[in-house]
Amino acid sequence: MDAAPSAGPARKARVSYFYDPDVGQFYYGQGHPMKPHRVRMAHSLVLHYGLHGKLDGYYTPTRATAEDLAAFHSQDYVDFLRTVNPDNMSRYTRELRDFNMYEDCPVFDGLYQYCQIAAGGSLGAAVKLNYQTSDIAINWAGGLHHAKRAEASGFCYVNDIVLAILELLKYHQRVLYLDIDVHHGDGVEEAFLTTDRVMTVSFHKFGNNYFPGTGDLGNMGHGQGRGYSLNVPLRDGITDETYHSLFQPVMAKLMEVYRPEAIVLQCGTDSLAGDRLGVFNLSSKGHAACVEFMKSFGLPLMLLGGGGYKIINVARCWAAETGLAVGADMAEQLPPNEYYDYYGPVGYTLTVQPKAGLDNWNTPPYLDILRNRILQRLSELQGAPGVAFHERAPDGMDLDDIQDVNMAAPGASPQRIWDGELDPEDDPTAAAAEGGRRRADASFRDPRTTKPLSPSMLRPPSASQLAGGSGRGGGGGDPAAPAESAQDTEGTGEGARAGNRSPGWPFGDWI
Ligand code: V1D
Ligand code: CA
DSSP: OOOOOOSOOSSOOOEEEEOOTTGGGOOOOTTOSOOTHHHHHHHHHHHHTTGGGGOSEEEEOOOOOHHHHTTTSOHHHHHHHHHOOTTTGGGOHHHHHHTTOSTTSOOOTTHHHHHHHHHHHHHHHHHHHHTTSOSEEEETTOOOTTOBTTBOBTTBSSOHHHHHHHHHTTTOSOEEEEEOSSSOOHHHHHHTTTOSSEEEEEEEEOSTTOTTOOOOTTOOOOGGGTTOEEEEEEOTTOOHHHHHHHHHHHHHHHHHHHOOSEEEEEOOSTTBTTOSSOOOOBOHHHHHHHHHHHHTTOSOEEEEOOOOOSHHHHHHHHHHHHHHHHTOOOOSBOOOOTTGGGGGGGTTBSOOOOOTTOOOOOOHHHHHHHHHHHHHHHHTSOSOOOOOOOSOOOOSSOGGGOEEOOOOOTTSOOOOOSSSOOOTTTOHHHHHHHHHHHHHHGGGOOTTTOOOOOHHHHSOOOHHHHTTOOOSSOOOOOOOOOOOOHHHHSTTSTTOOSSTTSTTOTTTTOO
């Protein structure tokens, strides 16, 4: 699948990568399709393909604080996430119902730490892009697009994407959010529904009550944000070719008219063929072509995870997309890795292939109508909105708080291969260097937000972390033509807000 390149930079992108070695240990429970272990599997492929050597920085994220989370989420909800656990949850029947924390979103051991890791990685990624010390920043543990201000939804508890975009808005006038998960990116769309400073675009399955049930073509934003939410409702069985017959013209036009200054791309892999919950028929090359296309614009780019329920496919796809970000050639044969045996059914290969003989309900007439309506709508957008910059909000996280992990090649004896430092506790000679580097970065520090460094972030991964760590668990259409929905073609529907300074606007005055 070819991505039509745009005017992109010739030089190699500086890529930073956020990974917390604990993420694979969290376990949603027996029978639940969401398995954080898949992030550890992707990371293992990243290491064993040697991609870490091509990264500009590899970081253990600073875990987001309650205050960080409250930039979007309600204080009550954050307090509850911090308090509830499997042992005390029986005392909180009402809150569990109010915050939607059952079935899809169960309470499990370490839930709050899991939220902190997901959000911390995406906030760190935003800070790296804001300071222009990375061109691309990756957090495969993020991309939790369904979480609402005071409600868990669709396996997502905190919306790391909204938090990261709020951070990007401190330095960028316009941010594009693009979602290629098979499910509608409803939480992010809802958060920015009334602003033109964020354009949200979601390509997803829509129809037959498919979760979350929102995201029809007619949903296009409200008030000041009218026209700045774009939904591409797709039917079952879409292939690489048909997907890109929409994706590339739509995104090229959108980039031309909206002219974002930064891009956040949610790379949910449940849009791949063979997913346990998804209904599309994309290959991993078709999925990665979306990443390649967006990378070709040469703008600050954040790559986030999301859904994906066939875990070997998730790992193969995100590893390949990490390789694409750093510009690596990757052998089709998977390298030996801790989870090598899992890949037997697919012949130990990197590419996720489409399924033969699957019906594609996205017929040519359907796609033509959809493309024409969207292109027409984009051509009517009022150009790129600008804002008069007033005082900049304090940074959510200091650049100093983002520490390079000193990482040896898997299986090799430890060596200094990063431009970051060893833990001064482990290597006394590094302490002097630490002081020198920190001074250089000190010009970025905002005294209002200086946070102490977490000692755990300075430590290189242990041998067991390199080997995959120990865990508490893991492993484990209707082709009708699209219709504008009456409910949403006017900016006066339920939930409509006059503008982003209205009482319903949760973000204060900063954006
Ligand atoms: F099959 C299951 C087994 C156990 C628990 C949940 C599920 C399950 C499958 N599909 N839950 C769903 C979807 N929920 C419903 C509910 C029925 N109620 C009325 C709602 O259909 C939720 C699917 C969530 C998809 C999440 C995501 O892939 O988009 C994602 N992206 O980033 C993180 C997650
Ligand atoms: Ca999904």
